[in-house]
Structure formats: C-alpha cells, structure tokens
Amino acid sequence: MARRNDHSRDEIREMALKAAETIILEKGKDGLSARKIAQEIGYTVGTLYLIFKNLDDLILHVNGRTLERLYEKLSSEQQSSSDSKTALLQLAKTYINFAENESNRWKVVFEHRAQTDNTTPEWYQERVGKMFTAVETHLSRLAPHKSPSEIKDAARALWGGVHGICMLALTDNLDITGVESADTLTQSLINNYLAGFTAG
Amino acid sequence: MARRNDHSRDEIREMALKAAETIILEKGKDGLSARKIAQEIGYTVGTLYLIFKNLDDLILHVNGRTLERLYEKLSSEQQSSSDSKTALLQLAKTYINFAENESNRWKVVFEHRAQTDNTTPEWYQERVGKMFTAVETHLSRLAPHKSPSEIKDAARALWGGVHGICMLALTDNLDITGVESADTLTQSLINNYLAGFTAG
DNA sequence: CTAATTTATTGAACATTGTTCAATTAATAA
DNA sequence: TTATTAATTGAACAATGTTCAATAAATTAG
Numbered sequence: 001m002a003r004r005n006d007h008s009r010d011e012i013r014e015m016a017l018k019a020a021e022t023i024i025l026e027k028g029k030d031g032l033s034a035r036k037i038a039q040e041i042g043y044t045v046g047t048l049y050l051i052f053k054n055l056d057d058l059i060l061h062v063n064g065r066t067l068e069r070l071y072e073k074l075s076s077e078q079q080s081s082s083d084s085k086t087a088l089l090q091l092a093k094t095y096i097n098f099a100e101n102e103s104n105r106w107k108v109v110f111e112h113r114a115q116t117d118n119t120t121p122e123w124y125q126e127r128v129g130k131m132f133t134a135v136e137t138h139l140s141r142l143a144p145h146k147s148p149s150e151i152k153d154a155a156r157a158l159w160g161g162v163h164g165i166c167m168l169a170l171t172d173n174l175d176i177t178g179v180e181s182a183d184t185l186t187q188s189l190i191n192n193y194l195a196g197f198t199a200g
Numbered sequence: 201m202a203r204r205n206d207h208s209r210d211e212i213r214e215m216a217l218k219a220a221e222t223i224i225l226e227k228g229k230d231g232l233s234a235r236k237i238a239q240e241i242g243y244t245v246g247t248l249y250l251i252f253k254n255l256d257d258l259i260l261h262v263n264g265r266t267l268e269r270l271y272e273k274l275s276s277e278q279q280s281s282s283d284s285k286t287a288l289l290q291l292a293k294t295y296i297n298f299a300e301n302e303s304n305r306w307k308v309v310f311e312h313r314a315q316t317d318n319t320t321p322e323w324y325q326e327r328v329g330k331m332f333t334a335v336e337t338h339l340s341r342l343a344p345h346k347s348p349s350e351i352k353d354a355a356r357a358l359w360g361g362v363h364g365i366c367m368l369a370l371t372d373n374l375d376i377t378g379v380e381s382a383d384t385l386t387q388s389l390i391n392n393y394l395a396g397f398t399a400g
Numbered sequence: 401c402t403a404a405t406t407t408a409t410t411g412a413a414c415a416t417t418g419t420t421c422a423a424t425t426a427a428t429a430a
Numbered sequence: 431t432t433a434t435t436a437a438t439t440g441a442a443c444a445a446t447g448t449t450c451a452a453t454a455a456a457t458t459a460g
Contacts, residue, residue: 005427005437030313034418044439045419055418110371111311113230120372129375156374157365157385157392164364165357171310172320174356175329185357189393192357196395205408205456234447244410245448255447 013051015041020062021105028104029111032059056112060124063109067127070098074134084138085194091134092162092186099166100182107170135159142198158193162186213251215241220262221305228304229311232259256312260324263309267327270298274334284338285394291334292362292386299366300382307370335359342398358393362386 007015019040023032034055038045052058073094077087099106120128135155140146146154168174169182207215219240223232234255238245252258273294277287299306320328335355340346346354368374369382 028313033416035416046421046439047437049419050437110367110373113228125375128373132375152376153381153385153388156368156376156381157361157389160365160368160374160385161357161361161389162364163368164362164366165360166364167310167367168356168360168363173310173328174360175325175332176352176356181356185353185360188353189357189361192394192396192400193389193392194396195399196392199395200392233445235445246410246450247408249448250408 009051012041012043012047016048016051016058017061017065020058021065024062024108025102025104029059029108059108059112060121062105063112064124064127066102066105066109067124067131069102070095071127071130073098074131077134084141085190088135088138088142088158088190088194089187091138092190093183095162096166096169096182096186099170103170110167132156132159139197142194154197158190158197161189161193165189209251212241212243212247216248216251216258217261217265220258221265224262224308225302225304229259229308259308259312260321262305263312264324264327266302266305266309267324267331270295271327271330273298274331277334284341285390288335288338288358288390288394289387291338292390293383295362296366296369296382296386299370303370307367310367332356332359339397342394354397358390358397361389361393365389 016037019037020032023036023040032055034045034048037058038048048055048058052061074091077090077094132152132155135158136151139154139158140148140151143151143154165174165185166182169176169185174181174185216237219237220232223236223240232255234245234248237258238248248255248258252261274291277290277294332352332355335358336351339354339358340348340351343351343354365374365385366382369376369385374381374385
C-alpha cells in the first residue's frame with residue numbers, strides 16, 4: 001500500500017501510463033482495466049481518477065505516447081541516405097516494423113473511440129499531424145514544382161495507403177498469407193504512386 | 201415475453217442480428233450489449249446464448265453481413281460503363297460512401313478483436329477475399345500482361361490504400377478538415393498508382 | 401382427456417467492469 | 431501535542447458477459 005507522498009502526481013501518472021502500456025502490449029485493449037493498472041503500480045483505483053478524467057482519458061495519453069514514439073523513429077531516419085524515393089520506402093518499412101512490433105499498442109490507437117464530447121484534444125491532433133511531416137519533406141523534394149497543399153494532400157493519400165495495408169495485414173483482413181506481405185505491398189504502392197505523382 | 205415456438209431458431213437469430221445492427225448503427229459498438237439486444241427482440245439474454253456462442257460470435261456475424269452488403273454494392277456496379285479506370289474510381293466512391301453511411305457498422309468490422317482461439321472462421325475469410333474481386337477484374341483489364349498473382353497483389357495494395365485513407369478519415373486521423381477529403385485523396389491515390397502500374 | 405415427457409425459455413447468480421466519494425490516515429502547521 | 435490539511439483508500443453502485451438450474455409450454459403416451 002503506497003503511503004502518502006511516496007510519489008508525486010507526475011510520478012504516479014508516469015507509472016500508470018507505463019503499466020497500461022505494458023498490459024496493452026501483452027494482452028491488448030481488452031486485457032486492460034483500471035484495477036489492473038492500480039494493482040500494478042501499488043495504488044488503488046481511486047487514485048487513478050485523481051489523475052486521469054477516466055479510463056478513456058488514460059488510454060488517449062497512452063496513444064499519444066505511442067504516436068510520439070513512432071514519430072521519433074520516423075524522424076530519426078538518416079535523411080542523408082541517397083534519394084528521397086529510397087527514403088520514403090525506408091519510412092514505410094520503419095512504420096510497418098513499428099506497427100508489427102507493438103501491434104497491440106498500435107491497434108489501440110485506432111480502436112479507441114472518440115471522447116464523449118466527440119472532440120480530440122489539440123495536443124493529440126498535433127501528434128497526428130506530425131506523422132505526415134517526414135513524408136511531406138521527401139515528397140516535396142521529389143516534386144519541387146508542386147504546391148504545399150498538393151504536397152500535403154499527396155502525403156495523406158500515400159501514407160493513408162501505407163497505413164491501410166499495414167492495418168489490414170495486422171487485423172488479418174488482407175486475405176493473403178504471411179505478414180511480410182505488408183512490406184511487399186507498401187513498396188509496390190509507393191513505387192507506383194510516385195511514378196504517377198512525379199510525372200503528373 | 202415471447203412464448204415457446206413463437207419463432208424458429210433462425211427467426212430469432214435474424215431478429216437478434218437485425219437488432220444488433222440497428223444498435224451499432226445508432227450507438228456504435230459501445231452501445232451494444234447482450235441485454236439490449238434481448239430486450240429489443242422480446243427475449244432474454246439466455247436465449248441469445250442458445251443461438252450464438254457468445255457476444256463476439258454474434259458481432260462476427262454482424263460483421264459478415266456488413267461485408268456482404270458492401271460486396272453487393274460493389275459488384276452491382278454497372279461494369280458496362282466506359283473504361284476500367286473510371287470503374288475503379290467509381291468503386292472507391294461506392295466504398296467510401298458505404299463506409300460513411302454506415303460508419304459505426306464499418307468501424308466495428310475492424311474494432312472487433314479476433315476470437316480467443318485467434319482464428320477467423322473460413323466463411324468469414326471468404327467474405328473478406330471477395331472484397332477484392334471487383335478490383336482485380338478491372339486491374340487485369342488495365343494490365344492484361346500481368347500475371348494473376350501480380351494482379352492479386354496489386355488489388356490488395358491499391359485497395360488497402362483506399363481503405364486506409366477511408367479509415368483515417370472516419371476516425372479523424374487524417375489531420376485534414378472535411379470528410380469529402382477521403383474522396384479526393386483516394387482518387388489521387390488511384391490515378392497515380394495506375395499510372396505506375398499500367399506503365400510498369 | 402389426462403398424465404408423463406421433452407424441450408424452449410427464463411432469470412437469478414457470479415465475476416468483473418468503470419466510476420464516485422465519504423471515510424480514513426498520514427503529513428504538516430499551530 | 432494538538433489541530434488542520436490533503437492524499438489515499440475502498441466500499442458501493444450500476445452495468446457488463448456468461449452460465450445453468452428451474453420453469454413452463456408443447457408434445458407424446460396411456
């Protein structure tokens with residue numbers, strides 16, 4: 001039983017998020033419960049509700065951290081290497097690799113329903129937006145003549161596509177065997193898309 | 201209170217699935233519960249468990265019907281019209297239109313976790329596979345020189361892409377305003393992809 | 401037509417869930 | 431040492447999925 005002032009609010013917060021991340025990774029969203037998190041960190045349910053509005057709020061923060069972690073991976077890719085096309089292909093591999101390694105965590109990002117007030121907080125939307133920045137960078141290098149809004153749209157079309165293949169593969173909805181198929185298919189998607197995009 | 205033999209097993213089954221579909225459409229997956237379905241059809245929870253293994257099983261059948269309904273829509277598209285490229289663009293519009301109209305039902309198809317034994321039944325996998333047939337038909341017309349396995353992969357790459365954009369739009373993860381953006385983005389994805397695919 | 405048998409349907413019971421908040425207990429101030 | 435403050439608890443509530451002995455309606459036998 002934790003004693004008063006054993007941990008600061010922020011420490012408890014961090015412990016709770018870490019515990020939740022572990023549970024989700026191992027058992028998926030259905031394995032998660034407020035009481036399990038509490039038990040894991042040596043506090044009781046009540047304490048969690050002093051720090052998070054509710055369990056949805058807690059999960060939203062877990063998801064925010066998942067996005068952040070993927071962003072780190074994507075943006076730390078060495079830009080130096082060769083051409084932008086290769087870089088984009090590599091970004092997709094990193095993306096898929098991340099989604100596979102942390103598949104339960106990644107799925108929760110999309111399983112989690114919107115808040116009751118139906119608005120995602122601004123800090124979360126920002127992290128979503130950041131997911132496309134690396135893609136935009138390379139696309140604008142490949143097609144310097146395109147306008148910023150064309151680049152923005154293209155990044156969302158292409159990366160939405162990569163995401164779709166990845167998710168279908170994770171959820172076993174591709175009607176195809178093997179997980180490496182996601183890699184092959186995204187490479188094909190990117191190659192063909194770029195052919196049209198850079199020509200147009 | 202329903203009396204014995206008021207309805208056959210199949211009738212109760214159909215009533216339960218219809219009720220579940222309505223609840224999901226209106227309130228989403230979280231609004232669904234065994235007791236609500238039972239109350240809606242005038243039976244009690246116990247009866248549902250005589251017909252379905254459990255609630256997951258029931259939802260799996262709802263999802264199967266959702267896939268079937270989309271398949272009907274996609275395959276009834278008049279093939280006669282113009283070229284295959286136009287047909288593919290139209291297929292995407294139908295797909296997105298369906299996903300938006302029945303967004304809660306469509307989301308459940310992907311929110312729903314795999315069974316505990318982790319295997320999706322064969323009848324379900326079949327319906328998943330059918331989602332790609334119309335796409336394959338048009339792709340093979342556009343690129344007659346490609347092998348069947350190339351066509352199969354291309355259909356999954358392209359349609360996975362369409363799906364990704366669609367889902368990101370539905371779940372508000374595109375960092376872009378307006379739902380019509382899904383339409384614009386998929387059209388761009390298809391046009392550019394085909395440019396590369398038919399050339400390569 | 402009644403009694404015995406079968407079986408469709410019930411609903412109470414159980415464990416578990418999210419969430420709240422008066423009660424408690426430890427730290428701090430007086 | 432006592433009084434005050436506030437961090438933490440955990441019992442309580444409503445709702446969930448699931449089970450299965452009990453019930454009651456239909457069917458069959460006598």
